[in-house]
Amino acid sequence: SQTIHQWPATLVQPVGSPLSLECTVEGTSNPNLYWYRQAAGRGLQLLFYSVGIGQISSEVPQNLSASRPQDRQFILSSKKLLLSDSGFYLCASVVGEHEKLFFGSGTQLSVL
Amino acid sequence: AQSVTQPDIHITVSEGASLELRCNYSYGATPYLFWYVQSPGQGLQLLLKYFSGDTLVQGIKGFEAEFKRSQSSFNLRKPSVHWSDAAEYFCAVAMNTGFQKLVFGTGTRLLVSP
Numbered sequence: 001s002q003t004i005h006q007w008p009a010t011l012v013q014p015v016g017s018p019l020s021l022e023c024t025v026e027g028t029s030n031p032n033l034y035w036y037r038q039a040a041g042r043g044l045q046l047l048f049y050s051v052g053i054g055q056i057s058s059e060v061p062q063n064l065s066a067s068r069p070q071d072r073q074f075i076l077s078s079k080k081l082l083l084s085d086s087g088f089y090l091c092a093s094v095v096g097e098h099e100k101l102f103f104g105s106g107t108q109l110s111v112l
Numbered sequence: 113a114q115s116v117t118q119p120d121i122h123i124t125v126s127e128g129a130s131l132e133l134r135c136n137y138s139y140g141a142t143p144y145l146f147w148y149v150q151s152p153g154q155g156l157q158l159l160l161k162y163f164s165g166d167t168l169v170q171g172i173k174g175f176e177a178e179f180k181r182s183q184s185s186f187n188l189r190k191p192s193v194h195w196s197d198a199a200e201y202f203c204a205v206a207m208n209t210g211f212q213k214l215v216f217g218t219g220t221r222l223l224v225s226p
Contacts, residue, residue, distance in 0.1 A: 034214075044202065044216035090156065101146075101214065103156040 002027045006091045006104030013111055019064075019078040021107050023091030026072070033074040034092040034101075035066055044090065050074060086111045114139040116205050118217035125193045126225050133188040133220050135177075135203030145186040146204040146214075147177055156202065162186065173197070198224045 003026045013019060025031055035047040046059045048066035056066050063082050067075045074091060091104040115138045125131050137143060144163050148156040160171025167179040177188045186203060203217040 036216075044204075046214065092156075101156075101158065103148075 002031070002093055002102045004091055004093055004102055004104035006107060008107060009105065010108045011110070013081050013109065015083055015111055016080045019076070019081050019085070019109070021076040021089055021091075021109075023074045023076075023104055024072055025074075025093045025102075028072075028093065030071060031093040033068065034094075035064075035074065035076050036090040036092060038088040038090065048076070081111045083111050085109065114143060114205050114215050116203050116215055116217035118201075118203055118220050120220045121218070122221045122223065124223040124225055127195050128192050131188075131190045131193045131197070131222070133201050133203075133222070135186045135188065135217060136184050137186065137203075137205045138184065139205060142181065144206040145177075145179060146206070147171065147175070147186070147188045148202045148204060148216075149173075150200040150202065150219075159188070159201075193222075193224055195224045195226070198222055 005024045007022060032049060032051050034049045036044045037047050038044050047064060048056055048058055050056050050068045053068055053071055056068060063085060064076060064078050067077065076089060078085060086109055089107045089109060092101050094101045117136045119134055123133065144161065146161045147159040149159050150156050159173065159175045160169045160177055162169045162179045169177050175188060175190050177186055179186050188201060200219045200221050202219045204214050206214045
């Protein structure tokens with residue numbers, strides 16, 4: 001079965017610093033990959049999804065970007081973090097239309 | 113666009129009592145429906161999902177959910193709650209054309225009292 005590795009688990013960064021969160025998937029190939037964010041008191045928001053290498057779709061305009069340099073690697077980045085970027089970030093993967101969504105363990109990002 | 117509403121932000125249930133978490137969705141057709149649980153410090157785990165067929169869906173950990181088209185609802189139930197069920201529960205909906213736009217509700221935090 002699929003395993004999603006996401007790191008780091010927690011991260012504290014100053015405003016204006018860069019960000020790189022990495023997600024890798026094992027146990028499958030050619031998955032659809034997703035980055036979600038859960039802000040305090042809010043639900044999960046889809047940030048980016050990717051159906052293949054180099055293919056990125058952005059759901060909401062924001063300070064973040066995503067890249068997929070390899071089939072099972074999905075990276076979330078920012079050049080300059082904002083306070084509003086704080087939240088819990090989840091990477092997810094799904095293979096096939098009716099396969100379930102697998103989630104990583106998440107990264108708690110605090111921007112101070 | 114589809115949306116998901118979970119009207120209860122917090123729910124407290126006594127251990128051993130029954131549980132029902134509410135979920136309503138807005139979508140022009142029958143979507144795919146999901147319930148996820150997020151335990152403290154962990155990612156999400158799928159409890160159950162509905163695609164088609166029997167409207168009463170059985171999931172893991174003794175949970176079930178019933179799809180009611182007339183009410184646009186997909187409420188989660190458990191007959192007897194255990195202390196380990198304390199967590200955040202998310203209802204989610206996806207268009208039946210694929211998973212690209214899975215939309216989550218804001219979540220319901222379940223507290224279990226002794």
